[in-house]
Amino acid sequence: MSEWPLYEVFVRSKRGLNHVHVGSLHAADDETALRHARDLYTRRNEGVSIWAVRSDHIAAASPDEKDPFFAPSGDKVYRHPTFYAIPDDVPHM
Amino acid sequence: MADLEEHFNHTIEKDRRVEPRDWMPDGYRATMVRQIAQHAHSEIIGMQPEGEWITRAPSLRRKAILLAKVQDEAGHGLYLYSAAETLGADRAELTAMLIEGRQKYSSIFNYPTLGYADVGVIGWLVDGAAICNQVPLCRSSYGPYARAMIRICKEESFHQRQGYELLMTMMRGTEAQRAMVQDAVNRWWWPSLMMFGPPDDASPNTARSMAWKIKRHTNDELRQRFVDMTVPQAEALGVTLPDPDLRWNPERGQHDFGAIDWSELKRVISGDGPCNARRLAVRRAAHENGAWVREAATAHARKTAHAHETAHAHETAPASEGAGRGVVA
Numbered sequence: 404m405s406e407w408p409l410y411e412v413f414v415r416s417k418r419g420l421n422h423v424h425v426g427s428l429h430a431a432d433d434e435t436a437l438r439h440a441r442d443l444y445t446r447r448n449e450g451v452s453i454w455a456v457r458s459d460h461i462a463a464a465s466p467d468e469k470d471p472f473f474a475p476s477g478d479k480v481y482r483h484p485t486f487y488a489i490p491d492d493v494p495h496m
Numbered sequence: 497m498a499d500l501e502e503h504f505n506h507t508i509e510k511d512r513r514v515e516p517r518d519w520m521p522d523g524y525r526a527t528m529v530r531q532i533a534q535h536a537h538s539e540i541i542g543m544q545p546e547g548e549w550i551t552r553a554p555s556l557r558r559k560a561i562l563l564a565k566v567q568d569e570a571g572h573g574l575y576l577y578s579a580a581e582t583l584g585a586d587r588a589e590l591t592a593m594l595i596e597g598r599q600k601y602s603s604i605f606n607y608p609t610l611g612y613a614d615v616g617v618i619g620w621l622v623d624g625a626a627i628c629n630q631v632p633l634c635r636s637s638y639g640p641y642a643r644a645m646i647r648i649c650k651e652e653s654f655h656q657r658q659g660y661e662l663l664m665t666m667m668r669g670t671e672a673q674r675a676m677v678q679d680a681v682n683r684w685w686w687p688s689l690m691m692f693g694p695p696d697d698a699s700p701n702t703a704r705s706m707a708w709k710i711k712r713h714t715n716d717e718l719r720q721r722f723v724d725m726t727v728p729q730a731e732a733l734g735v736t737l738p739d740p741d742l743r744w745n746p747e748r749g750q751h752d753f754g755a756i757d758w759s760e761l762k763r764v765i766s767g768d769g770p771c772n773a774r775r776l777a778v779r780r781a782a783h784e785n786g787a788w789v790r791e792a793a794t795a796h797a798r799k800t801a802h803a804h805e806t807a808h809a810h811e812t813a814p815a816s817e818g819a820g821r822g823v824v825a
């Protein structure tokens with residue numbers, strides 16, 4: 404028997420929030436992946452919506468923070484509001 | 497290489513988490529895979545001692561609770577197998593290693609559940625000891641393991657409380673019921689203390705696991721914490737812990753307790769416990785008897801994918817089969 408493919412599971416815990424990655428599981432196809440995900444990751448009403456995505460369909464960057472992949476944003480402090488000095492007495496800024 | 501190692505050490509030093517695609521020393525990866533796999537196997541085998549009582553639990557309420565608890569143990573096993581896979585372990589291979597006896601699981605599950613009170617005592621003492629062990633693992637240095645432990649610890653709290661409540665109910669019952677509880681406590685107390693593993697001076701890997709922040713406390717520290725937590729719970733319940741040497745030591749601010757029979761732990765770990773053969777036989781049979789389900793689901797998936805392909809021949813073909821790695825966990 405060939406092994407069932409691996410799926411990554413994402414759960415939206417309530418309306419208004421993003422789906423968040425919760426783990427993975429093996430399933431024969433998309434439909435059973437969702438059913439397994441429901442049984443495994445939402446036994447206590449942890450979700451209102453589930454995504455199950457084949458792991459080999461995910462393009463992933465290295466999680467390593469030092470990776471040069473993220474270097475382009477490293478020196479652009481002017482993208483943050485704190486870069487700009489505004490006198491304290493200017494309201495609503 | 498030196499750079500990678502330095503970066504890894506820096507991550508550990510700064511108390512940051514190691515994530516799946518980070519470089520890590522071979523020893524760290526191997527230790528992590530072994531620990532997570534053994535932990536997963538323990539959850540899976542751990543379904544059996546209590547699972548045997550689902551049909552015999554005395555009320556629908558107790559059956560439903562026990563069923564939910566055993567289902568949780570299955571879930572915990574799966575969270576952990578999922579974490580092991582992020583390190584490159586193969587799920588089918590992990591299952592094979594368990595049923596062929598090539599990887600271990602917690603020795604506690606090789607003891608029999610002789611009466612219904614055992615269900616309560618397992619929840620109270622065995623799950624209590626597991627919680628003691630697992631709470632610090634929520635800060636373990638390997639990200640996917642720590643995240644799985646957070647989820648598991650939240651659910652274990654229900655396990656311990658349902659067990660203690662079951663025992664309180666029995667203690668309010670007849671003399672015979674109280675005797676059942678005391679008998680179960682007598683049998684499970686020492687094996688529960690052994691769950692924390694060998695004493696520190698006989699645990700050669702502890703120092704390295706602590707340096708890598710895989711473990712946060714030594715076996716003896718956690719064992720002591722468990723004893724100190726449990727003594728007042730036993731008093732509230734009205735049972736005696738079967739250790740004549742157990743007493744409060746005001747100088748240490750902790751309880752002293754009697755010597756543990758380490759030869760028993762060694763014997764049970766190496767396969768000679770009361771239930772080792774039965775536990776593995778049941779797991780093997782479940783795996784073999786489930787083969788047709790796995791094959792049928794695979795065949796169905798292939799058939800529907802094929803039908804889909806024929807219906808949409810002009811569109812992109814479906815992805816090829818094969819298990820991916822848990823790259824994003």
